[in-house]
Every structure is written in C-alpha cells, then in structure tokens.
Amino acid sequence: MTPAETVAQAPAVTTARPVRPGLFACTVILLRKDLLLEWRTRARLNALVFFGICTLLMFSFALGANAMALREHASGYFWLAILFASVLSLSESFRVEQENHSLDGLRLAPANGRAIFLAKAIGNTVLLWGLGAVLAPLSIAVFDLRVVMSLFTLAFIMLVGSMAISAAGTFYASIASNARARDVLLPILLFPVLVPVLIAAVKATTMVFEGDPMNQMESWLTLLGSLNVIYWGLGLVLFPRIIEDL
Amino acid sequence: MADAAFHIVDVSKRYGPRWALARLTFSLERGKSLLLTGHNGSGKTTLLKILATAMSPTLGKLTVLGHDCHEGREPIREKVGLLSHASFLYEDLTAAQNLVVLARLIGMTDGEADATADAMLTRVGLAKRRDHPVRQFSAGMRKRLAVGRLLLKRPELALLDEPFGELDPQGIGEMEKLIAELAAQGTTLVLATHLVDQGKALTTERLHLEEGRRVEARA
Secondary structure, X not given: OOHHHHHHHOOOOOOOOOOOOOHHHHHHXXXXXXXXXXXXXXXXXXXXXXXXXXXXXXHHHHHOOOHXXXXXXXXXXXXXXXXXXXXXXXXXXXXXXHOOOHHHHHHHOOOOHHHHHHHHHHHHHHHHHHHHHHHHHHHHHHOOOOOOOOHHHHHHHHHHHHHHHHHHHHHHHHXXXXXXXXXXXXXXXXXXXXXXXXXXXXXXHHHHHHOOOOOOHHHHHHHHHHHHHHHHHHHHHHHHHHHHHO | OOOEXXXXXXXXXXXXXXXXXXXXXXXXXXXXXXXXXXXXXXXXXXXXXXXXXXXXXXXXXXXXXXXXXXOOHHHHHHHEEEEOOOOOOOOOOEHHHHHHHHHHHOOOOHHHHHHHHHHHHHHOOOHHHOOOEHHHOOHHHHHHHHHHHHHHOOOOEXXXXXXXXXXXXXXXXHHHHHHHHHHHOOOEEEEEOOOHHHHHHHOOEEEEEEXXXXXXXXX
C-alpha cells in the first residue's frame, strides 16, 4: 500500500469518537485484563497457593503435636496464611502495572481511576477467595476440624474477609508500588489497618468450627461488612488521587 | 487561543532541587508540527509528559486542545496520544490483546476492537506476531506496537518522544512515513528527537530547549 493510499484509508482526526465506557463497563474491561494476565502467568498463582499451604503447615509444625491447641487456633492460622499470601498477590498486581509504566498508559487512555481500583480489588478478592477455598479443606484435614455450621457460611466469611483485605490492600499497594522498599512497606502499612478484619474473620470462622451458642456470628459479620464499606468507600474516593500523584 | 493545539504560559517543573522546565511560554496552532530539540536533560520529555497530562507542572498555566489541564484532564487525554520511552505495554499479553484492551477502553465494542487491533498490527508490520506475548518482542517491535497503540487512539495531538529510537533503518523509514501520514491527516504533532535532520524534514516549527529554557536553535 502506498503512503497516499494509507492516508486515504486512515480515518480523519475529526471523525466522531466512540463513547467511552462508564464505570461498570470500564471495570469489567480492566478486570478481564487483570484476570487474563493472572491466567497467562499461572506460575504466580501456583506460587501463591504454595506459599499459603506452606504458611499453614509451618504454624502446625511450630505448635507441635498438641491437637487441642491446633484445633483451638486453626481459624487464626487459616486467616494468617491468607493475609501473608495477600501481600504477594497485592504487590504482584501492581508490579505488572509498573513494568512498562502500564498504569500511566491506563491513566492516559483514559481509564476511570475508580474502575482501575475496582478491577484490581475485585481481581484480588477472587484470588484470595480461591486461595481460601484451597486452604479451607486443608485446614479441616490438618487441624482435625469439625464443621458445625454450614460450609456456605464459611464461604461467605471467606468472601467478606477477602474483600476487606483486597480493598485496603489495593489502596496501600498503589501507594507502596513506587517506593524502593515496596515489599517491606506494604505489610507495614497494611497489617495494622487489617487488625480488626483479622479479629472479626477469625472469630466468625471459629464459630463455623465450634458452634455459636451465644449468637455472636451476626455481630462479627456486621463488623466485617462495615469494614468493607469503609475500605471500599475510601478506596473509591482516594485511589484516583493516589495514582495521579504517583 | 481557540485554534491553539496547546498554549503554555510560564510553565515550570521541579524535580527536587532541579528545575527541568523554567518559565517556558509557547503555543502551537492546531494542525502544525513541532520539532522539539535539546540535549539530554533539557526538559523535552518533561514537556511532553506535561502536555499529555501524565504529570502536572509545578508552576504555570497550560491549555491543551482548548481544555485547562488543571480543570479537566480526561477531555485532554481522550484527544492526546503519547509515544513515550515507556511502551505502556503488558509483557504477558499478546500484541493483539494489548491493543484490544485500549480499544475497549476508548469505547469500541469487542468486534470493533478486534478488527481495529488487527488493522493496526498490519499497519505497523506486526500482523504475523499478533498472538505472541510482548515479552518475546525485540525493542524495535515493542516500539512498533507502541506506535500502533498511539494510532489506535486517533489522537488530535500526537506527542512523539524519540520515535526513531530502537528502530532499524527500515523501521526509521516506516516511522517517517507514518509521521508524514499523521501530519497529512491534520494531526498536530510534537516530535522530540536527536535526529534533527529527519525531524526538520517532517515538521514546520521548532522549539529548542536548554536546561528547561527556550533558546534559539543553532542549527
């Protein structure tokens, strides 16, 4: 094709532009991209699962062959394994954006900053929930747990817990992503904020295995729900400003 | 200034103690093409990033395509394309997937995005590498794909930072042709390059920077 032909075929700059997608559609596009990236680099997923399993087993080895103590603290080990693994997944989700300044590419596309946050946080929620789904049966087997309440309740607790970790984690990972010591900075920033999430998730999970004679489950789930509202709300408001100032 | 592609007044940018741009005032009419020259560290890349709204100036006023950069960055970003030193590409996505993500973000449907991505890959000579991950690409191929990414946006203002870098002689010739095509379509161009002779042949205006200040070009 000659240059003249190419010019004739190329759309003129004055041609009407397509209507940009709204918040929901933009989130779906970016979530698809993030999940596709995770799928194409499955080694990272495998590493995440392996790290979670190792952490869980290390806790049981550290405590020794005290079956009673293992059962008593199993929920705590389960959530600590998810929390520690979350640092890997959150750092990684922003490392791919830093590699070729892809986050700048998204900003200049322009993609909605809130959609970038939602896609990252939902993608991390999916990963952490999936990790929980792998670790839960392993915990039941290793710590000899008995499921008193329904598995659906456990799956729901895992979901709201993962959502809270992902929302706060996505926000702090975006802040830490440009720092030199980002791998150290992220847990320092994130863990103190997630203490209430850890307490509520561990208490609620313990009730799934030991029963809820005092009817406290609703209170812990309400606390987890409230923390989700706060973290997701703050993320939606502040994240666009954070990525503009990076 | 309604017909100005951009109008900057006393724009300055500071990195720590160093001023990368110092009270720069300049404007460029729509449809014109500007050659931006200067030594390394003279402020060319900083100026392009500020025009693209990738970064904010420390001081000064800036209007791009009729929009004040402090009031609304999104309308500017919709119409401006930046070819940067960074490719903005995802290493683990294929060439086509990288373009499709951008095409979807600017409002194309799945079908339109696929067709446009294929057309762009053909245009930049990467059709055979459509389904190869970017991680396997050479520097020159990444540059070509980054150009495809820029063209896909159909920018009214194209900011090209060292567009000939990392290209082989054939690639440089094709890039010159692409830049000429963009100019022929009425796209306003800002071209930052050390290849002054090539740049002069493709542009109508010139801005020479030294330590962030506008100076008269010697050659």
